[in-house]
Amino acid sequence: MLFVPVRHSLKNEGGSKPIERERSLNEKNSVLERKKMNKRKKITIVGAGNVGATAAHWAASKALGDVVLLDVSEGIPQGKALDLMQAAPVEGYDVNIKGTNAYEDTKDSDVVVITAGSPRKPGMSRDDLLEINTKIVKSVTEQVAKYSPNSILVIVSNPLDAMVYVAAEVSKFPKERVIGMAGVLDSARFRTFLAEALNVSVRDVNAFVLGGHGDTMVPVVGYSTMAGIPISDVLDQKTIDAIVDRTRNGGAEIVNFLKTGSAYYAPAASAIEMVQAILKDEKRILPCCVKLEGEYGYNGVYVGVPVKLGAKGLEKVLEIKLNDKEKTMFANSVGAVQELMEKVSTFIK
Ligand SMILES: NC(=O)c1ccc[n+]([C@@H]2O[C@H](COP(=O)([O-])OP(=O)(O)OC[C@H]3O[C@@H](n4cnc5c(N)ncnc54)[C@H](O)[C@@H]3O)[C@@H](O)[C@H]2O)c1
DSSP, rough: OOOOOOHHHTTTGGOHHHHHHHHHHHHHHHHHHHHHOOOEEEEEEOOSSSSHHHHHHHHHHHTOOOEEEEOSSSSSSHHHHHHHHHHHHHOOOOOOOEEOGGGGGGOSSSSEEEOOOOOOOOOOOOOGGGHHHHHHHHHHHHHHHHOOOEEEEOOOOOHHHHHHHHHHHHHHOOOOGEEEEEEEEEEEHHHHHHHHHHHHHHEEEEEEEOOOOSOEEEEEEEEEEEEEHHHHHHSOOOHHHHEEEEEHHHHHHHHHHHHSSSOHHHHHHHHHHHHHHHHHTTTEEEEEEEEEEEEOOOOOEEEEEEEETOOOOEEOOOOOOOOOHHHHHHHHHHHHHHHHHHHHHHHHH
């Protein structure tokens, strides 16, 4: 029996009947379509310092997409990106990492993480950074909005809640596409200390931290559980209070150890958890800083609340019940953020 190889029939494609030609064209189109669909996502990280470079590392190692690392400092993003690329054969990630000083390279990014700014020094409060970082975040956002008008912004620069406001005002992006990272980190710190006290896996501890990023954050004990069991059933009040206190000062504890610079491994991992939730449309419920429009009784303020994160960015604000004490703490936190927002609004005019 004579077998005709498949390739043989493709060779005669030009002379094939219309119906066969159409099938072949459809196949070609579907390959192109698939290629288009499989196009890698593009993640820009502005600021190639400790948080930015570490975020690039997590993003690459999770192969979330191609990464562009941008900084004003010449050579730093290029050097770090090249170094990260050379780790790819060892770690086995197939993504491109480009270091640059030019915003043209960030064009059409899907997500832009803004970490540009100055970190806190010992004895310096986050608010001390206000003016300097407002100007940095303003200039960065102008460029990002110009080159990636459809991107979703994940803001990391401090003072966080005020910088989310700056990015939103300057970009004029809808609230769904301007989201701040603080609650994921603060909750991660809370979960770390709870797991340590309980001597259980961090994976089995769930906890929420609401409010502004800073001394006014509100760790919500009522929604904190060990495998669904309320932590108040498994830890005494004195231990819980000490953990809440340590969480509130979690950033300062690290600043005091490092002397120069602030925490970056957990902050970068937290920002990339948000980027992953967006790029993979995971519909994760994570505490993030977003603009409230009536939720929790506040309007126009940028503050940390539990949200659903997916392909559209902020997909839903979840309103959880707070007890009277938590409501008061949340109101204090909102008040502190509103004060900062008023101050920064003078710098961005
Ligand atoms: N939201 C949070 O929970 C959280 C956690 C940790 C750090 N932070 C904040 O993140 C920011 C970065 O921290 P870090 O430790 O990486 O600091 P870093 O000093 O190591 O890096 C900051 C980088 O930003 C760059 N930069 C400054 N101006 C720029 C501009 N106009 N355009 C582009 N790049 C610019 C600097 O050259 C530097 O490389 C700080 O504001 C810090 O307070 C926030």
